[in-house]
Amino acid sequence: MRCSSTNICNNYKSLLEEARSTPTVVSQSNIQILLVIAIVLASLAGIGYSMGGYQFAFLEINHLSSYIYPTLLENLTVFGDGVFLLALVLLFSCRHIRFHWTVLFTTIVSAIVVNLLKDYFAMPRPPAVLDPEAFNLLGRAYKSRSFPSGHSMTAFLLATICFCYVQNLYFKVSIMTLAVLVGLSRVLIGVHWPADVLIGGSLGVVLGVAGVMVTAKWKAGICAYVHLFTLTLLVIACIMIFVDGNDYKLALPLLYVVSAAALFRVFKNYIWVR
Template sequence: MKTFPRSPWAWAPPLVAAALFGWVAATGSNHSLFLVLNHAGHQLGDNLWVNLTLLGDGAVALALVLPCIKRSPRCFWAALIAAVIATLYVQGVKQIINVPRPIAVFSPGEFFQAGPAYRAVSFPSGHAAAIFAITGIWIMGLARHYLLRVLLLVLATLVSLSRVMVGVHWPLDLLGGMLGGWLAAWTGLGLYGRYGWKTEGLGGLAAGVVLLVVAGWLLFSRHIGIPAVLPLQRTLGLVCLLWGAWEMLQMLPRLQLRRQSKGE
């Protein structure tokens, strides 16, 4: 963790986001940029964006952490810590700064909108915070793997942009969410680097069970409010549920050995 602040992969993404945030705020282009992006993005089709926006959902992001439980305790614990911090950041700021959503500013015919018609507490974007918290951990935690880091950063950016494309967030919301999510990733990795928790224990097992429940819930939930995303949501839920359960089953013999050694 001590090397992260020296790596461009740690400081360049939030620095770029902060610079863009300052530019959009200073030029007063938040609303006009929203319309430009919202109209231009749908040249690629609506289904692309509604499925991408699913990846920033909090429950989906947590389920995606589950397969890491045995293979990468570092990513597992750092992601859970980051999820808590990102949630507190997003919900706390939303209560302090009640920014109206696009549908409360423009008439419905002026832009494309999908899913629930949220009208308030727009800043910051929880989806952007969630996806950048998770991908930030992977990006900063990877050694080398330049191409994979680039692909993860592009994916996180597209998932964040999808919130503008489905008409529920402003550009400044995305940038604010990205900054909060990246800070949460930094914090999660830093705390894991200090304490180095294991997943092969009761704490890891309990956390894994909670995430199994989350993954299972995705098989039935319609909380996104966009029917078109249900096939991908259920597929991701099923994959994470089965993969995570398999990883946890492989951990059980080691957990028993640790308990026996402590008893001796």
């Protein structure tokens, strides 16, 4: 193996050419399934709200956390953390430039949408409303900007993108199940109402579908400048995990391992090349 500027440039050019020559096929059946999921999530939120108000089913779900190990809950909920998910993207799709373009586009759009909605509605979280003895809380007691759940939106967003890009049915079901569990964990650890999670998940699916469809036709991101910018952001996300850590301390070993492995993959695939 050799590490030279010529090899690095040639390797990168081949990755770009492969990305440009391989079209993204958006399956209509996948889109239909995903939109049904979004409708179901939004409908459950509407039904729950009409029957029990904004706080419907929170205590019933949250009290179940007494039977679940805190380590499991904290390791599960970080799969909705945007920085950690970017590290996962780098780990499992290090060379997939088209996928990176879709992730960049949808991440920017979803970040704008979720922050605008959080600021507009400014709904209080459970720790700001309920007596501390009335529910179970893990981690930091966030009190504001509850609606919608950013973790749930991010988890369903990335799950939707993966659902469209991969062909394996088992993986599709697994990634969507994981997104559901991430959303559920936000209620179990006591930082979101079920309505936040359901609407956040629905928005994540819709934005994910839109992002896949837009980036399949708009190929502006499949160029060296945009992709190197994206790759830099992904690397920074990994470094931030080591620098800033995470609110959920029991999940730090998982975060550190994933980040270190992702950075190694970047070195192996982009720098230390044949």
